[in-house]
Amino acid sequence: MLKKRDLQECHALYDLLVHPEVFPFVRQKAYCYDEFLFLTKQTIEAEERGETISRTILDEWGNPIGTISLFDIQDNAGFLGTWLGKPYHGQGYNEPAKAAFFHEVFFELNIKTIFMKIRKLNIRSMKAAEKLPYVTLANESRKALYEEINVTGDLYNLYEIAKDQYTLHTMREGNTVHEAQHLKEA
Template sequence: MKKFPIIETERLILSKLEEKDIPFIVEYLQHRIYSDLTSNIPYPYTESDARFWLRMSKDAFENNTGYTFGIRNKEGHIIGAIGLHDREDDKAELGYWLGIPYWNKGYVTEAAKAIVDFGFNELGFHKIFATHFIHNPASGRIMEKIGMEQEAVLIQEIKKDEEYFDLVRYSIFNN
């Protein structure tokens, strides 16, 4: 794909991350909860973290290894992000975060359904999987709502801040 896709859902626009999003990304990810609930968001979250992430996202798209979309409301304001990253063997990993003011409104579920459809129908993946920390069952409920099924509990899978954490892995197949 030469041009980054734009995906529209009933309430959202999923599009390329942009430089203008950086201040909002930094503001959202200032809350410690993001670091506590994810394996890859640091605390404190800085502007240089956001710039690095935007560069990684751009590189992944250019190298055809991943798509990181800004989750935007219909006015175009970023409220979170969602990504699909190629893990070879026709499978991809789904990941997401959403600004706290937008939690519990079904936005991630809506975005994730669209991204899974994109992964299967446009990118041709056979399997899409996602993981969550065992202490973040809300993320697992999102995975279930989009049709994923629990595949495994990976014991002490992630080391973060000198502590080991279990991950729950979910997946869905393009059958």
């Protein structure tokens, strides 16, 4: 479902990235394939320096369908950026990809907090975030950060996923990542 980023998947991902319903909402905008290749190389290097964690989201056949990343990592916290290619919207890939990524960053890489800044115009992403039981709207509780991300105008909502809240959720629900993988293997 997830793998570390590499340059071999760039063609497939770039073709998905440039769709008009995807492109406006991605953090790393590439206006041509070579630029996307360069940005991917920078992302891989940033992960080696501990500034970013980035994974490719794969479908059940191992095809790249999007990316999920934690950017601007400081003090064991960072900002989530995720996108799926248009053909994969509404196909059930978002939630398991996030579960696998959150499991890795919280339990293997010692991240304590994940923030999501979502454009108020991006209704699809806000609805996806708000249906996750471990996500908290943090516009008021993290007021200084909310104001920082909206310095140019009231564009974003700020959401927070705390490791403790996510851990409690996984304890209540059982280890759904491993159960889902077991079902796919069967």
